Amino acid sequence: MSLPDSKKKPALAAWRCEFQSSADEQAFLHHHLVTTRVQLRFTLVICSLVFLGFNITDILWLGYSSQTAILAGVRLVVALAAIGGILLLRRWPDSIATTRLVASMAELISGGGFLLVTALRSGEFTLHAISMAIVIIVFYIYIPNRLLYSAAMAASCTLSFVMLAAGMGHLRPVELGTIATMLALTNMFGYVAAQRYQLLLRHEYTAQKVLKNLSIRDPLTGCYNRRYLHQQLLETEISRAQRYQLSLAVIMCDLDHFKLVNDRYGHHGGDAVLQHFASLMQALTREGVDSVVRYGGEEFLLILPETDLAGGELLAQRLRLALSAQPIVYQDQQISATASFGVASINFGRSSTSAHMNMITVADDMLYAAKNSGRNRVCSRQLG
Numbered sequence: 146m147s148l149p150d151s152k153k154k155p156a157l158a159a160w161r162c163e164f165q166s167s168a169d170e171q172a173f174l175h176h177h178l179v180t181t182r183v184q185l186r187f188t189l190v191i192c193s194l195v196f197l198g199f200n201i202t203d204i205l206w207l208g209y210s211s212q213t214a215i216l217a218g219v220r221l222v223v224a225l226a227a228i229g230g231i232l233l234l235r236r237w238p239d240s241i242a243t244t245r246l247v248a249s250m251a252e253l254i255s256g257g258g259f260l261l262v263t264a265l266r267s268g269e270f271t272l273h274a275i276s277m278a279i280v281i282i283v284f285y286i287y288i289p290n291r292l293l294y295s296a297a298m299a300a301s302c303t304l305s306f307v308m309l310a311a312g313m314g315h316l317r318p319v320e321l322g323t324i325a326t327m328l329a330l331t332n333m334f335g336y337v338a339a340q341r342y343q344l345l346l347r348h349e350y351t352a353q354k355v356l357k358n359l360s361i362r363d364p365l366t367g368c369y370n371r372r373y374l375h376q377q378l379l380e381t382e383i384s385r386a387q388r389y390q391l392s393l394a395v396i397m398c399d400l401d402h403f404k405l406v407n408d409r410y411g412h413h414g415g416d417a418v419l420q421h422f423a424s425l426m427q428a429l430t431r432e433g434v435d436s437v438v439r440y441g442g443e444e445f446l447l448i449l450p451e452t453d454l455a456g457g458e459l460l461a462q463r464l465r466l467a468l469s470a471q472p473i474v475y476q477d478q479q480i481s482a483t484a485s486f487g488v489a490s491i492n493f494g495r496s497s498t499s500a501h502m503n504m505i506t507v508a509d510d511m512l513y514a515a516k517n518s519g520r521n522r523v524c525s526r527q528l529g
């Protein structure tokens with residue numbers, strides 16, 4: 146388990162505007178999923194209403210003709226696809242893949258529908274170019290999708306539009322060139338705006354994570370603090386062990402004669418010993434499973450899920466030996482340190498008592514038994 150670094154910022158890929166680590170990106174997407182779904186639903190509703198609403202302009206331009214009926218059909222298909230997307234989002238609310246699929250389908254179908262409308266109303270390409278610019282902005286900004294997907298959809302839609310305009314629009318070269326340039330610029334500014342927005346969201350997420358980390362950890366050692374232990378950690382681990390009828394062990398440990406270390410090497414020397422001991426505990430425990438808490442000044446608590454008494458004792462002995470085996474180097478001096486350990490474990494599969502209520506107290510009693518019997522040793526007791 147590595148010592149968490151609250152100042153470390155995850156790297157971002159500039160063009161994709163995603164975290165370079167896919168684990169970080171997935172965590173961010175999950176964190177943002179509810180907002181993304183609300184935004185996507187809102188966009189689908191508004192876009193399909195606008196799409197349907199433009200039926201009026203079809204009638205105004207073409208009257209009641211077979212072309213108008215086809216256009217109405219196209220618009221209806223786009224609106225129905227949007228409703229299908231909303232239903233999919235409701236069916237799989239926790240799926241990032243579904244959200245992306247719906248966003249991409251929305252871009253594909255609305256882009257295709259829009260191109261069909263322009264082809265069927267081919268006399269108004271200059272006006273359609275304005276709508277095309279709006280469609281590009283909607284793709285980049287309002288449909289929450291992977292930036293690369295949005296960019297690909299917007300660019301291919303633009304290209305198809307320009308080709309349609311060239312083939313069917315009866316435009317002079319200068320008009321066609323102006324439309325193409327204007328739409329290329331719209332793509333460029335849309336991309337830049339989306340890029341800034343995506344980066345901003347990820348910076349904000351990183352800042353929130355750093356702040357959360359700072360609020361639950363001890364600044365000197367990087368271990369969890371006692372407030373986090375009592376507010377969340379202990380209850381979470383006990384409930385999980387109870388639910389799945391598992392063993393849970395805790396180790397209370399305390400550096401021996403630490404006052405003497407401070408007296409001899411100064412407070413900073415003492416701090417170096419605390420940091421060394423903390424990083425030993427972080428290194429020898431399971432990352433993402435075990436928790437190391439700074440319980441008091443030079444007292445630490447380890448919470449070890451799915452660990453029986455023998456497992457807890459083994460870890461405590463390993464830590465004890467690792468600490469005593471190697472002196473800590475501090476400003477060209479070597480500081481020898483030892484610690485005492487109290488282990489308590491409970492098996493929720495066998496225990497029907499409320500013995501876990503005083504688990505920490507028992508570990509603390511064992512720690513003082515270790516201190517009283519000479520220090521630099523491990524004492525343990527099974528609960529329940």
Ligand SMILES: Nc1nc2c(ncn2[C@@H]2O[C@H](COP(=O)(O)OP(=O)(O)OP(=O)(O)O)[C@@H](O)[C@H]2O)c(=O)[nH]1
Pocket residue numbers: 365399400401402403404405407411412413414415416419441442443516520
């Ligand atoms: N350097 C440093 N010292 C600390 C910190 N927090 C607590 N201490 C010191 O830790 C020492 C604890 O001393 P005691 O409680 O007497 O215990 P001890 O000397 O370790 O003796 P035993 O626990 O009985 O082996 C005190 O001198 C505290 O000032 C800290 O963050 N940094």
